[in-house]
Amino acid sequence: MKDLTPMMKQYINIKDKYKDCILFFRLGDFYEMFFDDASIAAKELEITLTKREIGNKKKAPMCGVPYHAADSYISKLIKKGYKVAICEQLEDPSEAKGIVERDVVRVVTPGTITDLKALDEKSNNFLASIYLGDKGVGLSYVDISTGEFYTTEYYGNTKDNTNFIIDELGKTIPSEVMLSERLFQNKKIMKIIENNINPHIEVYDDSEYELSDCIEKIEKHFGSNSITKFELNNKNYSIISIWILLSYLFKTQKTTLEHINKIFFYSVKNYMFLDINTRINLEINETIRGKEKKGSLMWLLDNTSTAMGGRLLKKWLEQPLVARDKIEYRLEIVENFIEDIMLMDEVKNSLKNIYDLERIMSKIIYGSCNARDLISLKNSLSELPKLKQTLINSDSIGLTDLGNKIDPLDDIFSLIDKSITDEPPISVREGGIIKAEFDDRLKELREAAIKGKEWLANLEEQEKKKTGIKTLKVSYNKVFGYFIEVSKSYLKLVPNNYIRKQTLANSERYFVPELKEMEAKILGAEERMVDLEYNLFINIRNKIKSEVERIQKVSRIISKVDVLNSFAQVAYKNNYVRPKLNNNGIIDIRNGRHPVVEKTLKENSFVPNDTYLDNKENRTIIITGPNMAGKSTYMRQVALITLMAQVGSFIPADEGNIGVVDRIFTRIGASDNLAQGESTFMVEMNEVSNIIKNATENSLIILDEVGRGTSTFDGLSIAWSVIEYINENIRAKTLFATHYHELTQLENELEGIKNYTILVEEKGKEIIFLRKIVKGSTDKSYGIEVARLAGINQDIINRADEILNNIERNEKPREYIEIKNENHNDNDNDNEKKKNNLKQLDLFQYKSEEFINKVKDLDIIKLTPMEAMNILYNMVEEAKNL
Secondary structure, three states: OOOOOHHHHHHHHHHOOOOOOEEEEEEOOEEEEEHHHHHHHHHHHOOOOEEEEEEOOEEEEEEEEEHHHHHHHHHHHHHOOOOEEEEEEOOOHHHOOOOOOEEEEEEEOOOOOOOHHHOOOOOOOOEEEEEEOOOEEEEEEEEOOOOEEEEEEEEOOHHHHHHHHHHHHHHHOOOEEEEEHHHHOOHHHHHHHHHHOOOEEEEEOHHHOOHHHHHHHHHHHHOOOHHHHOOOOOOHHHHHHHHHHHHHHHHHHOOOOOOOOOOEEOOHHHEOEEOHHHHHHOOOOOOOOOOOOOOOHHHHHOOOOOHHHHHHHHHHHHOOEOOHHHHHHHHHHHHHHHHOHHHHHHHHHHHHOOOOHHHHHHHHHHOOOOHHHHHHHHHHHOOHHHHHHHHHOOOOHHHHHHHHHOOOOHHHHHHHHHHEOOOOOOOOOOOOOEOHHHOHHHHHHHHHHHHHHHHHHHHHHHHHHHHOOOOOEEEEEOOOEEEEEEEHHHHHHOOOOOEEEEEOOOEEEEEOHHHHHHHHHHHHHHHHHHHHHHHHHHHHHHHHHOOHHHHHHHHHHHHHHHHHHHHHHHHHHHOOEOOEEEOOOOEEEEEEOOHHHHHHOOOOOOOOEEEEEOOOOOOEEEEEOOOOOOHHHHHHHHHHHHHHHHHOOOEOOOEEEEEOOOEEEEEOOOOOEHHHOEOHHHHHHHHHHHHHHHOOOOOEEEEEOOOOOOOHHHHHHHHHHHHHHHHHHHOOEEEEEOOOHHHHHHHHHOOOEEEEEEEEEEEOOEEEEEEEEEEOOOOOOEHHHHHHHOOOOHHHHHHHHHHHHHHHOOOOOOOOOOOOOOOOOOOHHHHHHHHHHHHHHHOOOOOHHHHHHHHHOOOOOOOOHHHHHHHHHHHHHHHHHO
16 A cells, blocks of 8 residues: 555545445546456446556556546446446646545446436336335335335235235336345345346345434435325334435435435325236236337327326326226316317427426436536426416316416526527536626626637738738637747748747747737636636526426426326327226226237227126136137236226227226236246246235236146146135136136036136138137137147147047047057056046046147247247147146
8 A cells, every 4th residue: 555656545545435336536537447446347348458557666457438428338337237436536636736636426326327318218217225124014215317205115924025025116126226134135035026126236234224313314304394294104114214215325326315305105005906917917018028118008008298207107007096086087187188189289299398307307406417408498498388378278177277286487497598508518617508698797708708809810810911921820729829820931921029939840830929918818718708607507507406396396297297198199099988987896898909909900900898897796707718719818908998997098998887996916827937946837826826815805806727737637626716715705806717618617606607708710620719708608729720720740730639539538648548559458457547547537528629729729820939839848748637
């Protein structure tokens, strides 16, 4: 250490405080990195790794990036999972006595990044904190790029708390999560979090957080009595999680965080509950295959005009309402827009011109905004008076109320309009950003600079005439200042009062005393002008910063109007209808359509279907029919229509009367979770267990092929028992698709169960899927026909037919069917074994159609090779278990 240069000693002292970060150390116009940081950054950023002398002829690895381009480099490191500490020069190097003072001004982490280019404009970037108490859990999350701060809590046993954590994290998908050491050491929870969310993890010591201390510090930031004001009294676990989050922000951001000024406490009971599996299965935010937005419900409904509206839409889809009056409020405004198309278009056109006010304000709070950001803010505010008046003049009570609540922010608009030039440069340190008329001092300096330049132009003309040198020029550069330049062919004409300043290959440069005096005046004026403009800009920025709450309130209103307008546009384009709502547990949909599937199909090719569910005679619907006939699409569409209605959207149907549900559960598809040591069937049973435990009479349950992950008889028994339990004990509205045709017997045995089937048309060995669901049942699955459509080898198809024919004769495959080119010696033991197996098969008469229908139902055009192999594998496994 004693042999190091003073600068390197300073670097090491600062780095020692931020060992878990890559330190961006400001040196002039660059951020430099040294030692291991340099080696890591050079590799990850693909920049040159060099060396720098650090004292006593020793050298250390070094790399650097330009300070003006640092954001993009920092974002790359953050995406790769690193944290970056930004160390700035805290004083002007030209005025420093000795080494320049430096310190870290901010730590950037995955959950605290504010670079807009690195953020999805229509998604939040959340940082979350979880506090696990003895009786429950508190969870808070914040988006520092918008100022949104939410908190909630839950009381339950260990397993319930774990499910709550996973479901809430699955809803918000934070990029960074703060966990206690105790929670971090729980390998099971960590595996679930890593596999489903995969955030950056920060570990804290929960012994450092006392409730009384947390309350005091929260109120210091949010104001006295803020705990009561924000309805957080007695929410102990939430309060602790709030301060864990805030203290981390103060430590890393090193700013006052004025834009984080309101806590939104919510209870999961106030919204429809959607667990992480349901969100995935219903493809609310992204598709299962490809993880893409296109093809999701969010993609369909997102016709928002602002980034703020896009983020709010996502939040609404994650938290559908359960209060009828609140849902009706949204539906009413959507209907008002649809009934007045001109109003809908006028509002949309205004919204298009509004920038992301929330994130602009975040940049203002952080001091990272430039003059162009303020122009964007001004242009956005210019739309508010017109938007306000449009809403007030509408015939909608809801829109009029929203219009009256809009603060036009005239004073902020006027401040920017009077002060900032219309097309300012990006940099705020080079002048040209403030209008001269805004400040008398600036006006004088600018006039002085202009007059000086006019004097220079006159000097050039005067000297040309006086000397006769036609090529004479008065010029300027940053190194030599102002000078008179004369080409060498005219050197004989240079007067004696010219003082040589610089010799070039083809010319000489001179100055005269008058030019030197004017140079001092001009440069002094320009330097003072740049400094003054910067200081004026900071003052303007701070004035706007002090109005952050007013701007945030307006942005929330704009977001709400934007989402409701988007719902109206989508409904108008796609012929959706306003749903009626009831609290009677009835879901009655006439000619309902899957909103996303119908959008991706050719016009008018989607086949609509009716649905009727209640809590009495029609609470459980058993659906049979071949694969690829549309059972899953039908069930998903019922869930999506219900969800859409409860977020306040119109629905794809001719009519809809939706009983408000408290939860939607889905168990669809086959998948494993090998990372957690769970087979396909174990995953299926875990999901079913979660549904059984948490569903209520007011829930909607979607179950697809329960029991197919194990042997035929085990699976059938489980499926039978699950249906019985849900129907008799939970009494939730349930759609249950199955190929266990034996389950259709339950319609005659239990009240509340009804059979439905998907129609198909048979033409010889071909089948046509009619996609129509009707009352009744089928004992055919058309499996072999589907396999034939998938292009499976004809020998396999023929052998499958042969096996099915033998099964119809009550012969068990593999052990008792005739196998080609293989002789069997039947003895008494063999015959006894055969009889026992035949008795077991007699319990359920399997017919060839079940296997055939599964194969027939496949759409080979849409199958990938891997899907085809999976289907074939499942067919073989099923045959083994028969």
